[in-house]
Amino acid sequence: MSTDKFIKKIEKQLPGKVFTDKEDIFCYGFDASSTEGVPSAVIRPSSTTEVSEIASLAFETGTRLVPRGGGTGMTGGAVPMKNTVVLSFEGMNRIIDIDHKNMIAAVEPGVINQHLQDMLEEKNLFYPPDPASMKFCTLGGNVAENAGGPRAVKYGVTKDYVLGLETVLPDGRVLNTGGITYKGVVGYDLTRLMVGSEGTLGIITKIFLKALPLPEEIATLLCTFSVLDDAAQAISAITSSSIIPRTLEFMDHESISAVENYRTFGLPLDSEALLLIEVDGPHSVVSRDAEKIASLCSSFNGRISVADDMFSKQRLWEARRAISPALYYLKPTKINEDIVVPRGNIPGMLRSLRNISEKYGLLIASFGHAGDGNIHVNIMTDKKNKDEYQRANDALKDIFRSTLDMGGTISGEHGVGLTKKQYIGMELSETSISIMKSIKNIFDPNGILNPGKIFPDD
Ligand code: 2HG
Numbered sequence: 001m002s003t004d005k006f007i008k009k010i011e012k013q014l015p016g017k018v019f020t021d022k023e024d025i026f027c028y029g030f031d032a033s034s035t036e037g038v039p040s041a042v043i044r045p046s047s048t049t050e051v052s053e054i055a056s057l058a059f060e061t062g063t064r065l066v067p068r069g070g071g072t073g074m075t076g077g078a079v080p081m082k083n084t085v086v087l088s089f090e091g092m093n094r095i096i097d098i099d100h101k102n103m104i105a106a107v108e109p110g111v112i113n114q115h116l117q118d119m120l121e122e123k124n125l126f127y128p129p130d131p132a133s134m135k136f137c138t139l140g141g142n143v144a145e146n147a148g149g150p151r152a153v154k155y156g157v158t159k160d161y162v163l164g165l166e167t168v169l170p171d172g173r174v175l176n177t178g179g180i181t182y183k184g185v186v187g188y189d190l191t192r193l194m195v196g197s198e199g200t201l202g203i204i205t206k207i208f209l210k211a212l213p214l215p216e217e218i219a220t221l222l223c224t225f226s227v228l229d230d231a232a233q234a235i236s237a238i239t240s241s242s243i244i245p246r247t248l249e250f251m252d253h254e255s256i257s258a259v260e261n262y263r264t265f266g267l268p269l270d271s272e273a274l275l276l277i278e279v280d281g282p283h284s285v286v287s288r289d290a291e292k293i294a295s296l297c298s299s300f301n302g303r304i305s306v307a308d309d310m311f312s313k314q315r316l317w318e319a320r321r322a323i324s325p326a327l328y329y330l331k332p333t334k335i336n337e338d339i340v341v342p343r344g345n346i347p348g349m350l351r352s353l354r355n356i357s358e359k360y361g362l363l364i365a366s367f368g369h370a371g372d373g374n375i376h377v378n379i380m381t382d383k384k385n386k387d388e389y390q391r392a393n394d395a396l397k398d399i400f401r402s403t404l405d406m407g408g409t410i411s412g413e414h415g416v417g418l419t420k421k422q423y424i425g426m427e428l429s430e431t432s433i434s435i436m437k438s439i440k441n442i443f444d445p446n447g448i449l450n451p452g453k454i455f456p457d458d
């Protein structure tokens, strides 16, 4: 049976939930990467039962499905390949339960990350993973991509908070993994396997998340540097000190000026780099740690200012979160990477990026979660300028090589999706890739779930 027949049948089974008009489905063809596609249809289910019905029919008819959250992914994970049907989760956006006694939240996949944060904060609870897109991205997407964010340096990433999952398999069966306990070692950890599987193994329909107590106090420091290498040395000094900051974000000069050019936030344009650092905890600990961090930064010639009211804190974070959109005002094509190196190698990596930018004559803006070694390297170019675009792609390979030579990884939080699949062989051995493919085959023998992602084309 063709996709058309599947669509006709599912329209009858789920009236009002299947969309095929061009104007209804157009915006489901993109994410925040430079890839795009057009789905054959978009379905918006409202329950696990409906997802299971869709998957069963898709399995029977060989129809290919692409699960999709907020579409904020950076590697094309939710971008539909040709002849695929998008499953979109706007209709499954309930916070099912906040269980304060057990410090657990149960949510549907379409819940926006920020909504859960707000709801928990009202109860003095805290969900740390905070991707820059937290106002728009969904928790289902966060789980599928194992999203991180600035607070990962102290609190870890999404996988550290997922206790259990309900998932619909590509043949329609419902699989429950993990649960609502903080520990559990019965059998293989299928929950962890699902987290970060980029929608290729199962369709997430319910998530059980761990919550923490809300930290009592947060101090926010801005530290600016006239010399890039001083900032890099300060990062290394902080990460090898006795303090674990809540965030340790880095912006190079190109990122600072891109953001200031986009909106005036008041960031210092004469700096080569800045660090946005937060520490949290009880009052006495916060003031002690903030002082120690300030003195570490000063010893590398950093100039410190403290954001002491809510307005200035928010403005700094808005500036930080504005980098990605701001970069598009520099050049139309943003080759966006999220390499990670062992943290002591940050100074070496930043030097290597500068050399690569000079070698290829390219504008490279770097920023990100320096505290956990995760740098967002953005090569700004224009696809239409064939010569420059070729140089950008050659530079990219040099960046990956240099990252891997330093013991790093080519992706810390954005995943592989479409944009990085041709490079996974640089990092993973043939044995790893073949085991991963076998796992995919067990879950999805017909290859109908999020086809074309992660693995290089044969
Ligand atoms: C961030 O931390 C996101 O802001 C986006 O992960 C990174 O645009 C980027 O390169």
Ligand code: ZN
Pocket (backbone or CB within 6 Å): 132, 148, 149, 150, 368, 369, 376, 413
């Ligand atoms: Zn990031």
